[in-house]
Amino acid sequence: MRVLIVEDEVRLARNVAKALEETASFAVDIAADGEDGLHQALSNPYDLIVLDLMLPKVSGLDILARLRREGNRVPVLILTARDTTDDIIKGLNTGSDDYLIKPFDMGELIARCQALIRRHYDRPDPVVSVGELSVDTASRMVTFRDRSVSLPAMEYRLLEYLVLRAGQIVTKEEIIEHLYDFNAENFSNVVEVYISALRKKLDPGSPHQLIHTVRGQGYLVGETP
């Protein structure tokens, strides 16, 4: 999952990014002002935006209004020190999906981020099961044939994205866009490397039962639609 944090307090943004990367295996981009934030939000397909309201250059509410006006459906969580009910109502009515007041609890922020992403992918149950595979997106526990499987961060990130979109064809471009942050170096064959690593652990036999390759289009997890 790829998340954008728009926050001018550099240290706070860095801490949230670090927590989301470590705890939720998200790929995180940071924008330190409103202009940069709007630009990034419009140019990349984020799974979630954590948005401060009082930002230099362009305010958080302006960014949000602009995104919604352009039909962007990305979940937005407002993270701000503005705490009045009026502010909260205004934020939600401008199109945000959630509102958290600073100072906040990091665990709560992470849980809210994960919940927003589950909703966005229409998977209200944090445990997603496909055949004999079950992925708990809240605790990042992967179970295959009743055995717990431990996966490195990047492999988990890929698996989570694929199972959330189970039953749909996922292109290689989508995988790269959703799993890598702006700073990551993209290698065209890196997706294949992680796919084959996942297959080794979760989908041994041949032909593959779990992660199917759709020739010329991408990958598909679970039953063909």
Place this chain on the structure above:
Amino acid sequence: MKPMSIKLRLSLLVSLLTLAVILMLSIIVYVEIKESLLRSVDTILRTTGNAIVASFEEGDSWEERENDFRSVMGNPNTGDFAWCRIWLEGSEKDMFSSGLLNYPHRSSLLERLPEEEPEVGQTSLFSTTAMIDQHDEYPFRVLWTRRIEAQQIINVLVGRSSHHVHHELVEFYQLLLVVGASLTALAFLVAPILASWGLRPIAQASAQLRKITHKSLKQDREDHEPAPELKPFVAALDDMLARLDKAMRQQEQFIADAAHELRTPVAIVKSTLQTIRLQHRSASEYEESIEETLQDIGRLERLIAQLLSLAKLEGADNPSEPAEIRLDALLGETVETFQARAAQQGNRILFPDPPVTRLRGDEDQLRRLFSNLIDNALRHGPAKDTIRVKLEHGTDHQACVSIHDEGGQIPAEALAHLFDRFYRVDPSRAQTTGGSGLGLAIAREIARRHRGEIDVTSNPETGTNVMVRLPRT
């Protein structure tokens, strides 16, 4: 003492006015009636007197005359007390007397003749009293006339009791008292109702005022046109409410800003600590987190200190006992405290010899004022900057302190807001400059309390110049 209610005042006023009018009317009527009653007594006396004099002139025999006198005077035992006395001038003995003069107390009537007797041929009237028995003394009107009859001067006195007049007057007086008292009492009862009616616009206005809360200060009230007398009052109130509303909004804005400014460093510290605890870290990572946390707490500390000093400044009265201060020395010391930091940053501060300047004020506050301004110049001025602090005597007994740096990048639209609390030219609240946004607000507040002012000009060619003008002694 509890103030007297307007209703009570108006009631008393109306009642007193009624009382005064009734009293005045009563007095006038009383006097008029008394005079007219006495006049009627006098008319009878004159008629009687004329009849007696006429019977003299007719030249009848003395017996006939006496009969005439008696018929003129009427029966002494009926009607009002009346008497008559006729005597020759110089004679001790009366030629004729009737009525009360036969009573044992006649002497009292004779003794009370006025000193000045009427001219011969003239008539005079006077009032007197006489005992009609042992206990009762009655008022009398008396006519005295002197005539020449057969080369002798004859005195005629005719008296008539005016007791009935006084009796009627007393009755009338009692009537007036009853009617007057009833009217006054009625006025006193009706006055509060009238007063309430008269005061109703005030009651209506106050009912509307009562609906005002701190949230509806400026909301338009239901359009009850106030009474003309209340208009200036209502207009003044509206003015006051508008000012209160503005102050309230500013206060709300300040609290919102202060909350934001206080929460942000707390949020950063909390996020730093919670993030570092997510998993096991290396010793250097822990140390870095501690260092960052301490920096953020330092920022919080400075912010709290400035908020408190601003609150103190705004809350306190003007400096209680302003002392006389040597501004030139104070500036010199303040500049000195910044020299080390300036040198460290590669900047320098120049403070050419100032003229001796005295002013009255609070030394600590003034030190903070100039510290804040120099600190600002060091913080926001360009690298390798020269900051010039200058003290001059201006016109109108002013001390002018200018603090000049070579920056000059403050945009024109920002200049107007520079002294607003929490205002920053660069809204990013970046850690690099670390200002709280309160320094200039505090500086202006201090200058204002010393009856001074601060102006800022900024343009890229001449740099940024902050000018503080304070009245000197």
